[in-house]
Amino acid sequence: MNNSLLVVVLASGIAYGTPLLYAALGELLAERSGVLNLGVEGMMLVGAVMGFWAVQRIHAATTLALLGAIGVAALAGALMALIHAFLVVTLRANQIVSGLALTIFAGVAGLSSYLGNDLNLARAPARHQFQEIFPKSFQNWPVVGPILFGQSALVYASWGCVVLVALYLTRTRMGLNVRAVGESPAAADAMCVNVTRYRYAHTLVGGGFAGVGGATFSLSITPQWIAGLTQGAGWIAIALVIFAFWRPTLCLVGAYFFGAFTALPFALQGHGVTVAPELFQSLPYVMTILALVLVSSRAARLRFGAPAALGIPYVREEG
Amino acid sequence: MRVERRLEQPRWLSLAVPLVSIVVAFVFATIVLVATHHPPLHTFRRLFDAAFLSNGALSETVVAATPLAFTGLAAAAAFRMRLFNIGGEGQLYAGAITGATVALLLAGAPSPIVIGAMVIAGAAGGAVLAAIPGILRAFFSTNEIITSLMLNYVVALIIDYLIFDSHSYLRDTKGFQASVFPQGKILPNEASWSSWTIHGLALPLGALLAVLLAVALWGLYAGTRFGFEVKVIGDSARAGRYAGMRTRRKILAVMCLSGAIAGIGGASQDGDFRHQLDPRGLTQANYGYTGIVVAALARYNPFAVVLVAFLLGGLQNAGFTLQGADFPNGLVGVLQGLILFCALGGELFVRYRVRFDRRRTPAPEPVS
Numbered sequence: 001m002n003n004s005l006l007v008v009v010l011a012s013g014i015a016y017g018t019p020l021l022y023a024a025l026g027e028l029l030a031e032r033s034g035v036l037n038l039g040v041e042g043m044m045l046v047g048a049v050m051g052f053w054a055v056q057r058i059h060a061a062t063t064l065a066l067l068g069a070i071g072v073a074a075l076a077g078a079l080m081a082l083i084h085a086f087l088v089v090t091l092r093a094n095q096i097v098s099g100l101a102l103t104i105f106a107g108v109a110g111l112s113s114y115l116g117n118d119l120n121l122a123r124a125p126a127r128h129q130f131q132e133i134f135p136k137s138f139q140n141w142p143v144v145g146p147i148l149f150g151q152s153a154l155v156y157a158s159w160g161c162v163v164l165v166a167l168y169l170t171r172t173r174m175g176l177n178v179r180a181v182g183e184s185p186a187a188a189d190a191m192c193v194n195v196t197r198y199r200y201a202h203t204l205v206g207g208g209f210a211g212v213g214g215a216t217f218s219l220s221i222t223p224q225w226i227a228g229l230t231q232g233a234g235w236i237a238i239a240l241v242i243f244a245f246w247r248p249t250l251c252l253v254g255a256y257f258f259g260a261f262t263a264l265p266f267a268l269q270g271h272g273v274t275v276a277p278e279l280f281q282s283l284p285y286v287m288t289i290l291a292l293v294l295v296s297s298r299a300a301r302l303r304f305g306a307p308a309a310l311g312i313p314y315v316r317e318e319g
Numbered sequence: 320m321r322v323e324r325r326l327e328q329p330r331w332l333s334l335a336v337p338l339v340s341i342v343v344a345f346v347f348a349t350i351v352l353v354a355t356h357h358p359p360l361h362t363f364r365r366l367f368d369a370a371f372l373s374n375g376a377l378s379e380t381v382v383a384a385t386p387l388a389f390t391g392l393a394a395a396a397a398f399r400m401r402l403f404n405i406g407g408e409g410q411l412y413a414g415a416i417t418g419a420t421v422a423l424l425l426a427g428a429p430s431p432i433v434i435g436a437m438v439i440a441g442a443a444g445g446a447v448l449a450a451i452p453g454i455l456r457a458f459f460s461t462n463e464i465i466t467s468l469m470l471n472y473v474v475a476l477i478i479d480y481l482i483f484d485s486h487s488y489l490r491d492t493k494g495f496q497a498s499v500f501p502q503g504k505i506l507p508n509e510a511s512w513s514s515w516t517i518h519g520l521a522l523p524l525g526a527l528l529a530v531l532l533a534v535a536l537w538g539l540y541a542g543t544r545f546g547f548e549v550k551v552i553g554d555s556a557r558a559g560r561y562a563g564m565r566t567r568r569k570i571l572a573v574m575c576l577s578g579a580i581a582g583i584g585g586a587s588q589d590g591d592f593r594h595q596l597d598p599r600g601l602t603q604a605n606y607g608y609t610g611i612v613v614a615a616l617a618r619y620n621p622f623a624v625v626l627v628a629f630l631l632g633g634l635q636n637a638g639f640t641l642q643g644a645d646f647p648n649g650l651v652g653v654l655q656g657l658i659l660f661c662a663l664g665g666e667l668f669v670r671y672r673v674r675f676d677r678r679r680t681p682a683p684e685p686v687s
Contacts, residue, residue, distance in 0.1 A: 038468075083660060092671075093663040096403050096464060097615045100608055101663065105656020109605070109638075114649030118355050227648075235472065242465055276484040278476040285469040289455075296461040306462070318324070 008267045009260050011146040014155060017259025019044070019216040019230070021158050023237035024244070024251045025165050026209025030081075031241060032169065033202035034182040034309040036095045037084050039102025040210050041234025043077040045112035047211025050076035052218040052225045053119050055128050062128045066153075069128075069219060070212055077211020078204045080106050085203040089196055092313040108228035121225040130154050130220040152220050154212075159252070161209075166248040178202060182307030185314035195314050213237065239288035245295060245304040258284040322671045332669050337616060340661035347657045348650075357647050366650075369640040370633030378521040379640070382592060384632025386411065388529035389584025390610020391617065391624040392536055393445075397577035398611075399540060399619050400553040402570060406452060406467030408607025409474035410445035410578040414585025416478060417444030419489055419503065419596040422510035422589060430509040434524070437510060437586045445582020446575040448474065453574030457567040463574070471607065478598040489596045503596035512590035525587030529628075532580060533621040540621075549573060581607065609635075612659050631655060 023040050030037045037043075051073030058065040084102050087093040106112055116122060130152035132139065138149040169175040178198055180188040185195045217229050236258055243258075244250035261284055265277035295304050349359040370380055390407040397404035404410075421440035425433045448470060455461040481487040483501050491497040491504040512524040540546035552559035552566055560566055584606065593600060613631055617623035638651030667673075 036464075087660060087663050091664045091667045093666060094615070096405065097611060097659070098663055100405070100611055101615075101656050101659035104605075104608060104612060104652055105660065107652060110649050110652025110656055112649070114351075114355075114647055114653055117648035232472065235468065239465070239469060276480055278480040278484060282473045282476045285472045289466050289469050292465055293455055293459050293461050296455075296459045 005267055005271055007143055007146055008270070009263050010256075011150055012263035012267070013256050013260030014147065014151060015221065015259070016262045017255035017257075018151075018155050018158050019213040019221065019233055020237050020240055020258055021252060021255035022161070022213035022216060023210045023234060024240040024255060025158075025161055025248060026077075026206035026213070027237055027241045028206075028244070028246060028248060028251060029165065029178075029202045029209070030206035031310055032182045032246060032307055033178050033199045034185060034307055034312065034314070035085070035088060035199050035203045035206075036099065036311045037081065037102070037203060037206060038096060038099025038238065039080065039084055039106065039234075040237050041230060041232065042103040042106030042110065042112070043080040043207045043210035044214030044217075044230045044234045044237075045108065045228065046080050046106045046115070047073040047077040047214030048218040048229060049112045049116045049119075049121065049214075049225055051211070051215030052121055052126060053115070055126055055219060056121065056124070065128045066130060066219065070215055073211040073215035074208035075211070077207040077209070077214065079207070081203050081207020081210070084207075085200045088313060089199045089203070092315060095311050095313075103234070113227040116225050116227055122227070124224065126219055126223040128219075129223040130216075154216050154220055162248050162252045169248065179307070182309055185309050186316075189314070189316060199314075210234070210237070236284055239284060242295075242306070243284075243288045243291045245291075246306060322667070322673050325670060325672050328669055333618060336665040336669050337618070337662055340665040341658055343665075344654065344657040344661045347661070348654050351653060352647070352650075355647070362647065362650070365641060365646065366634070366637045369637035375519075376633075376636065376640075378519070380629065380633040380636045381520070381522060381526050382632075383636040383639070384629045385523060385525045385529055385587060385591065386584050386604070386606040387609055387613050387632050387635075388526070388533070388625050388628035389587065390581050390606050391613030391628050392529065392532055392610075392621060393577045393581035393584070394611045394614035395617065395619040395621060395624050396536055396540075396580060397573055398614055400549045400569070400573050402456070402553075402573055402577075403464045404449060404452065404467050404574060404577045405464060405611060406449060406470050406578070406607070407581040407610045408605070409467070409471035410448050410581035411585040411588070411607055412471075412474045412478050412601055413444040413448040413578075414441035414582025415444075415588050415596060415601055416474075416481065416489070416585070417441055417582070418586030418589045419506060422506045423488065423504060426507035426509065428509060430511075433507075433509045434512055434590060437512075437590050438528070438583055441582040441584075441586025441589075442579035443582065445578040445580070445585065447578070449574045449578020449581075450571065453571045453578075456574070457570040475598075475602045478596070478602065482596060482598045491595070503598070506589060506594045510590055511594060512587065514591070523587075523591040525584075525591040528583065528587065530625055532583070533625050536580075536621040545572075581610070609655070612655060615659065616662050 023044055027040055051069045054069040054072035055065050058068045084098055087098045088095045104110055132150050133153050134149040139145045177193045181195050181198045189195050214230060218225050222229055240251060240254045244254045261280045264280050265275055268275055295301060352359040352362055369376060371377060390411060393407045418437045418441040421436050422433060425436055452463040452466040455466055456463040481489050482503055486492055489503050491502050514521055514523040548564045548569060552569055556566055613624055613627045617627045634651050
């Protein structure tokens with residue numbers, strides 16, 4: 001029963017969806033504050049390489065080493081996001097070009113590979129990696145075993161993050177302020193909300209989440225360092241934020257949905273059905289376009305749409 | 320310190336800022352190199368040699384620069400109207416697919432006809448793909464940034480499918496090499512684009528085409544009503560509409576123009592350099608994204624695009640030549656990113672004036 005197609009696809013869909021979920025939550029926070037960051041792929045890769053480096057260098061018990069590695073990955077991602085934040089918030093640069101520049105700077109042909117090469121990280125397995133935390137007997141339970149109990153700590157932590165981000169955005173004063181900054185920075189400014197500080201903070205936290213998402217690859221899914229190991233997950237994460245209409249809980253559903261598409265061709269192959277994997281891999285992109293068209297009408301935009309000030313620099317005198 | 324918008328942008332600044340940003344970028348790169356124990360001067364020297372000075376380097380640089388010039392022009396054409404087509408990557412693939420298909424279909428026809436047909440097919444392929452985000456933007460006001468970005472991945476997967484996971488018309492299923500690793504059919508000789516050698520510098524047809532397109536684009540934007548309307552709509556879509564300009568049509572036209580230019584770049588990849596549909600080579604090169612960098616550095620000026628494409632092409636060529644050995648991997652991307660960061664940051668000084676004054680003039684009392 002646990003080998004049935006649905007269970008296998010759901011279980012591995014959750015595993016593959018987790019890095020997407022982390023990165024998308026981060027991007028969601030940045031976009032809710034009005035900053036579009038197309039550098040997710042780059043930040044994920046730098047997070048992946050630095051997290052992997054940390055786990056190889058920290059000589060401590062597995063739990064401590066992994067915790068340290070996640071911290072380092074988040075810090076590295078946030079540092080990358082700092083470049084973007086400085087350029088687009090302080091220097092009012094074009095957010096699209098700056099985000100793409102960040103991906104080129106940090107991505108496959110850039111800093112992440114430079115660091116991976118320089119720190120000599122390739123061709124070695126991770127000294128510690130995230131493993132299933134529940135005992136085997138739990139995992140053998142029908143259906144829920146592999147899906148709910150066969151996952152690593154990163155998966156359970158991501159559920160916590162979804163709840164936290166959702167509560168933060170809808171139930172706290174700061175969350176209200178963030179949404180105000182993203183919708184109408186001039187109005188937020190008039191209410192004494194520091195627009196610059198909010199945008200910086202959320203872009204940086206967003207980068208941290210992306211870094212953790214990258215480390216999910218190098219410490220759990222792959223688990224080693226290969227240049228460009230995220231293989232475009234950062235772009236899917238950006239798509240996911242739109243697909244989820246900028247809502248954290250929908251991000252979770254969407255991430256597993258998209259993760260399942262990655263897992264489906266492999267699972268089908270296991271059942272002797274050969275389908276071109278490209279068909280499923282392209283579905284997240286096509287569905288994002290459709291979702292975007294759906295929310296483009298005026299009425300839907302007011303109800304579900306993107307933060308109104310997304311991508312627009314805020315200058316007090318010109319606001 | 321205060322930052323205020325300039326009323327006029329002095330001309331010399333728009334030239335000085337990119338130059339200074341390149342210098343600053345190299346300073347940052349030096350810091351990165353020193354921090355990781357690489358000798359900076361020696362590394363830059365090797366980079367420069369491999370890009371421009373050593374034997375045959377210049378020709379290779381032109382090869383690397385040609386696709387960047389196409390995608391750069393494509394991005395510049397759209398960004399001028401604040402239409403953020405970041406689908407140059409996918410539009411280039413689309414042009415490569417249609418270009419290669421036409422070349423295979425027309426095998427045996429006279430060479431100029433095949434080449435001409437490839438250019439047209441490439442342009443059409445790119446334009447059709449770009450029309451999708453164009454139509455969505457014009458009629459459903461869907462954000463073109465994300466839709467064009469998503470289509471890049473869709474087309475990349477289509478190319479993969481055509482060569483790796485199907486027995487399509489474009490895939491070589493007979494050759495010896497094809498039995499080892501899937502690859503595209505080799506295009507017929509008639510589909511090889513001509514190239515000219517001047518003093519040892521090989522100039523492929525694609526490179527000349529890119530320069531011609533730059534001139535044409537400049538003429539279109541600087542000297543025609545179409546170009547004027549594009550600029551007005553770019554500055555203020557509302558003003559354009561009030562003046563009776565057809566914004567929707569213009570969005571669609573500019574999107575297709577941008578896609579067509581990128582598509583010709585794809586056909587040039589088939590005809591000039593690769594002589595087959597080469598999925599790995601095309602999708603790993605990131606021509607489309609780098610093209611946006613080129614356009615941004617050139618401040619969307621077509622002539623500057625050609626120049627910047629040549630410089631960045633040199634950098635890429637050097638990175639490719641020096642790959643492996645003891646040359647720091649990934650340095651080229653780091654340098655490109657840094658140059659762009661600095662140019663973006665420098666843009667502030669073109670648009671704004673930074674004033675340092677200690678004394679704050681007290682705000683006048685509001686009159687009640």
